[in-house]
Amino acid sequence: MRSRMVIAVLLFAMVAGVLSAGGEGESGDGPVELVHYGFSAGDVSDGPEVFGLINEKLGARIGATVDYVDIPGPEYEQRIQVVINSGEAYDVAFTSHWRNNYHVNVSRGAFTDLTDLLPDLAPTIWSTQQGYIDAARVGGRIYAVLNEQIFARSRMTRLPYEWADAAGIVPEEYSDRALFGGEDLYDLDLEMRELMNEVMPEDAVFDGLGPEVAWDKNFIVPIIASQVPGAVQGDVANELRVFNQYKSDAFLELLDYTELLVERGLIRNTDLARDPEAQRQALAAGIHVTPVEPGGTFKPGGEEQGAERWQYLYYENQMTPATLTTTGIIATMLGVSSASENVEKSLEYLEAVFSDDSIYMLYHYGIEGRHHTVDDGFLTVVAGSGYNRGVPWAMGSQFQQIPVAGQPADVWDQTRELNASARQSPALGFAFDPANVTAEIGQTRSVHDEFVPGLMDGSRPRSDYQEFIEKMDDAGAERIVAELQRQIDAWAATR
């Protein structure tokens, strides 16, 4: 008898649990509640309170609130893919070429076509993004809005302040010589390395250059990614001939230069830099030397951001001309789901965020006085206060952000200028459909990862280059190049 009662109670508990859960999930009639999937990198434990304030503003302005689903960055891709594939109704989601791939989503109809709605419903977004938003067009249509930020990509220095000063290096001068003086980038790099070497301790990390430096130096624009074969030459007018950038003279020149650096001990301790913990220590200790940084991109005001990150100040000065590419522009966007029942409200919501700086600031930096302070027009984040999203480029226009203390007051004007003055990739606006060569892309990527890091830091001899190229070809490099050529020709014909 007793056991029967236990069973009855258990069954009741289970059924009640399921039923009550069902009740919570349903939305009633009332003001529209938009569902926005996004991510964060920092502490957002005060999120409910911050979104309470955002929703007050949104309620007053557009008569809707937002249910923001905050997913930690690394989990975002998997979560959003499941949500999209399950056909779940949501409204807005982050998309880009590197996370929640925009073109894949568009090709499978996951996003709503916004082209005709933008001018009326989101006039601010529409007017400020002219000239760039074309990069988001697929078949002439626009399926997402851009989060404005630094669109142009260029290489920069990363030299520890104190050591560079001790070596008598003025990075600004090198920047000028590289950009306007017409001097060879590698000559400048060598000069800086030699000067740094005289003052730096033996255990300092002298990082190698990456292929990205060679591409930017020679205005070669990889189409899919730096690691995947297939690039066009930027400064050749009206020619869209696709080639494997790893077979180019530019890459051979970089290999020669790298060999020279390794011989002279000007690339060293890089195995240490591959270990995250060791790298963290080297960076925080200010003994990490990269006169021309292959990863990362130059941003006005970036030095202060880096100092915040590494707790050490590094000189960041532009070393190559800025370039606008499709991926640079579509690196962070917001799409409206095709499963959304509130497309218009969603656009009104985005317009509200892009045009009301106070919403942007709340969204990224929380409540003033508690999560951040503003003194004399400069922002200071209060550490450990429970809200700092950590990804100010992931939603809205970053130009809405109050400059961080230490950044120049006109940091966003400088950024706009850099965007506007950047040289354009001849394939700007072209979007590659990888469907036919997915396997080849994956395989060439792994060949790249097997060889290139080693070739770049001297842990592989220069003589491995031939094997690298053969393996790349075996992995289908030429098929990717041919497919790219075919698609680019078709795209060029419709322009």
Added chain:
Amino acid sequence: MSADAVTRIKAKRTSSGRVAGGKQGLSRGSTIGLHVGLTILAILCLIPMLVVISTSFSSESDVKENGYPIIVRDFSLDAYEQLIGRSSRTIIDAYVDTVMVSGVGTFLSLFACSMAAYVLARRNFFLRTHLTFFIFFTMLFNGGLVPTYIVITQIYSLQDTFWVLVLPLVVVPWYILILRTFMQGISYELIESAKIDGASEFRIFGTIILPLAKPGLACIGLFILLRYWNSWFEAMLYINRSDWQTLQLMLIRMQQRVEAMFDENSLIQTNLRIVDIPSETLRMAMVVVAAGPMLIVFPFFQKYFVRGLTIGSVKG
């Protein structure tokens, strides 16, 4: 076994207690060899755990300079102070959530699995073969991630509830099959005689089968407990509230944050400060805090565990 046979075996025993003939027994040399080998193996298994615990009790500067210690060189409680100081609320919440989920889940799961197993173990149940296959089939093929997500979020609307962490893991086919084999070892005559005495099916299950199946239940119970304790995927997929996470998910997220920090891709570069990264010792302290309770629970199950391990291997 007849009394005669017992006497005969007893008579065969030598004074040292070994079975006469001695061929099955090990020589002293090989016994020592075996013990040394097993001891080394045991030490090898213990070292990683020891390193984790020692690191968590070391000072950060010592770990940075001399690497991970096997035995604490510079004792410090900094990591634990930091752990409790900086995120006590989150950790305690995660602890409470994990304990609740594990407790309720283990109870429900053991209950469901043992009932299913009992039914399948009854030789006179006419659907036995078909149901066993039905359950076995789900071990080979399942619906996949997206359909499961649809069922849980759109049909049952379980997301953001306590039950989403419990229900998806309640029935485990593999455990049902192990328990079924174990219960098949229980003599059917016992069930029959209980029936003759007028016991109902539930009473037979509750008062006869369950107590007899205790070793099996304890063993499977431990498996289930571990499974709930270590589960994080459900919490990641179905819980949208940022203030709600299980211990293991918390650990994973912490690790991911550290990795993201070092990602050289400028796009993922964040504005977080390097000092916000948990130190090595803090990370190890979290592991100790998260895994500790299971290490303590394990010995309590041990006496059943040895017997439980052999279930299914030899049919009663």
